[in-house]
Amino acid sequence: MLGSLFRYTKASWLPEEQLSRVRMDDHRINWMFLQYIPPRLARFNLYRWLMPPDHISDHGDLLSMLAAEGLSEGLQEYLLESQTHNDFYERIGNVIERCRFTMRVGQDSTFPRQCLHVHLLVESQTSAFPAALSKKENRLRTLVLRREEEMILKQRSCGITSIPEAMFANLTHLRILYLGATSIRQLPRTIGMLLNLRLLNLSGAHVQALPASLCNLRQLQILNVAWCEKLRKLPGRIHNLQSLQFLKLAFCASLRRLPESTTGLVNLRELDLEGCHGLLELPEGFSNLTKLANLNMLKCGSLTGVPHRTQQMSNLRKLSGYAATGSCIDIISELRTLSNLEELHLQNLEAVSNQEDSTAPTPSKLQDILGKLKCLSLQWKWWNTDDVEAASEAISLQVLENLQPDTCLRKLEITCYAGKEFRGWIGEGVRYFQNLNEIKLVNLRRCETLPPLGQLRNLKILEMSGMDLVTVVDDAFYGGSDFEMLEKLIFSEMPRLEEWLKPTVVSYVHRYGFSIRLRELALIQCPKLRKLEPQLYVDRLNIWSNNEMLWTSEFLDWKHINAGYGELMLVGCQELRCLPQEMRYLGDLKRLTVISCNELVSLPDWLPKSRSLETVIISSCVEMSSIPEGVEQLRGLTVNGCPKLRL
Template identity: 30%
Template sequence: MAEGFLHSSSNQEMEDIGNEYFNILLQNSFFQDVTMDEDGVVITCKMHDLVHDLAELVSKSVGKLRSLFSNGEGLSNSLSSFNALHVLNLYEAEIVELPSSIGRLKHLRYLDVSRTEIKELPKSIGKLYNLQTLRMCGMWYLERFPKEMENLIKLRHVYFDHDQKVPFGMRRLTRLQTLRYFNLDKEKNHGIDELGGLNQLKGELTISSLEHVKDKDEAKKSNLVVKANIRKLTLKWGNSWQRNNKESDVDVLEGLQPNPKLEILKIENFMGGKLASWMMSLLNLKEIWLSDCRECEEVPPLGNLKNLRHVKFEYMYKLKCVGVEFYGAALFPSLKTLVFNNCPALIEWKEVDVISPAAVFPCLEELTLLICRQLRNAPSRFPSLQKLKIHNIDQVMAIENICSQLTTLTHLEIRGATELTRLPVGMLENNHNLRVLHIDHCNELSHLPDELHTLRLLEELTLKNCPSLEFIPITTQSQGMPCLRKLKIKKCEKLSSWPSGLEYFTSLQELHIQNLKHLPVDGLQTLVSLEELTLKNCPSLEFIPITTQSQGMPCLRIVNILNCIYRLMGYRPLSLLRS
């Protein structure tokens, strides 16, 4: 696009045409090893040496230099001689100022000054009337921007950091497509009305410091409702302790109604008690994230948004109940992940009354409940759940309800369940596909179910900070756990020894043992796949059976021995190094 090879058509922008060309070249191996960001946008690629040599040969035949990638050396003296430049890339160049002669580059369409130490841009940059793309990320020394930059009316893409003030007036930049961050300020240097005419914006947009917007009418001037190409929208207010007028948040949010085609919505630091009514009209919404909406006492009825795949509620300190209205009539037909994080007042999560359990959350794969200590009741119908994380929930009944009917788990993580004395009945017996089991800070957990050794697909087992745990049911019959690769036992002080039958774990690659009173190590040399061994705070350790004859541990690469000095004497360092 910078070289002028792309031209807009009646129904396609230059960027769309360029993407088509790129994909054609990629299919024909002109480009290779493409990597993409989370939105599917290509960010890096490679080209074969022969293709590069051909491109270099062609570029030399053009006559006048069109593209310059410079580290800044001699830039001040040479820049004015490159009058035909279309591309100037000064990424990470060692420069502290941009020469004023840059204003003479009338054909310049692409300028990157990211990660330089430039403190101030020259006024002459406002003469780059053909500039289409301006990148200035990671410019920590840049403090002032010339007003003349408002003349860059052909700009289509502007990139700068999320915490940087808006560099210049945006009102006239009606061709702008990329503007990821728009930060309002108290001094009204940049009002939200500047966004009003930027109807070509696409991709991602974050509007910050919304506490400086007075009311609904002012918020409407952003004209978000007509910006059909914005895919992800973040609406962010300042921290609560910096706020004077919290009551206006509800009014302002109503005025920020986005286009119905929006796919991802994040609302952060919203201090109103009621969310916007327009949320239910976002039928294309795939992801919603409510963060630090601390005055909200209820969650919005999202179940009718049939395309919704990811929902996250966090730091909602007044949320007490998730009622049946949350489900709507559609019952979340596409939802894959659901997170409740730091909702300390949440007491009840109601279950909707339906005939078929599969009708509720039919596609939900990941459920995360973090720091909801008062939660007493929760649903039990998750027919497709694969990953379950429960952290800091004190009420055992809620944990048992959630786990009572699960049969499809592959990943189970329970932390900070201070009242839990045992895992829910059938938890391991009914989930034969379990691959990861993490239990941490469960102070009252005294034993694990006997079904533990039947988990044939288990790959990771972690037991940490369980001071009441006395026994791990892994015996010589544990040949039913052939896939176990990682075993970590830390700070389980009542354990008298590690599990018997450890020598049968021929797939074990990492073994971490900490704070174990009795440490028999005779079977270590039979762990033929072991790559990493860590022994910490094990006072009974007398020797480590690693010698030149330890042919049974050919894969061992890392050995960590920490605070095992009480009885460990003469461990033959030369033999250890040879192994």
């Protein structure tokens, strides 16, 4: 019924921006109202309910499905709207949910003859497809197998090991086939009869090879065999898949090489080889893939550099896993033809030398050749701390200096940099990168101070992790500014961090004093933190740390944190025995989550006085024996793994 409504929609009745503000009553909605949803929005909602996001793939499978159906244009706007106008989309979802045909798959399952889209829920004991799919021809366009939520969380495959040949012979109208996380060992030759198929997802299956008949699928646009760890080879005539745009081979660990005919996939836009550590080389003539926009070679240890004659790959926008060799001059020389790159991930920078070349061309920095770069990841790799100590700080600093990006950069990630300090473009010159809105500094074991990131006025996300020698957050970090746009801040694995001070000089101070407003603050494994001076307004506060100081009456700085009408999450705080009275200054909490706090015995009596408290989640707290009466009566109370707690 919904398929009929969506097929014959009338888009002229209401503009889409007005429709998103229409109020609908869940109990008295007019069914004919669905006819006036704009067609693309209606189809987007239909497929969103056929392929809901889960804890593993997020929106990835939905994106693939929409791309196969030609609905990818404007998709980002729809995803944004689904968050911005959450009430509107939730109500549409409720309507679809009422009339959606949901069933658990079984041998005797049947389907209405007019049904075009089927979403089958499989259980761990499911061992076969419904016999009805093999008995007579049907009109199915979409067939999706999805696991129960528990199976997804525990990453369990279902028990289906084979596909009857007659099934594909009867599904000739099929356009989308999703068989992810099954135990299928091989595809029948009749797969070649699905001439209308646009998307084939076998991710996580147990297949070792794909049949040659697969190459008959001239309409196939997306082939996803990621996490097929036993897959050893692809069909030799894969070039016959002339419509193929997305080839996803991530973590196919047994794959040794790609067929030479892969270079004949003239419409290929994305090739994902992440985690294919057994892949020895790319085929000769790989640069013939002139439409390739996304190449992912992360964790492919045997692949180095980029293919020869890269000047032909002018459409490349994202290059991940470029394994650096030689000098910075060599890197820049190889990348200079990829002037349209927007995202670049450089790895193995520990192998880069500081060699100078007098015959080198004029461009000597990344900013001179990649003017459109928006995302940059720089990764060194060290096997142990001795390697870090032995690394040359001068070479690391020079490599970082030569890889200076253009000021249009929006996202920067630096991992395992061996220098003791930041100078140059990420030190004194950081103020020129006003487009940066996300920075991650990870495992900088030798850095003793933080760079002046407060000067980045548009910075929204900041993560600093594994900075062993940093003891204080002070004026050097603020850089005379106040992080006015910052939304998410993470201090992680900072074993010597003791004090987080407020700045002595900032560009602007509120009449109530200096303050930082955040949507999320995470303090993860900062065991010595004992002083927290800035006034923080936080929507979500995460504390994952063994730090006895935080839970004693000596720590008075809870009053500097206002998490009112927000969320407090405590994870793995082994020294926490009770929530201190000072935490009542956090404000009126809406949600409290406590996980694996093994010494926590009870929740405090002041907690029920929080007028906005709606949800309390307690998990794996083995000593928890009591909770206040007001918390016990909450509808949003969830308890598991607490053997001493009796409700």
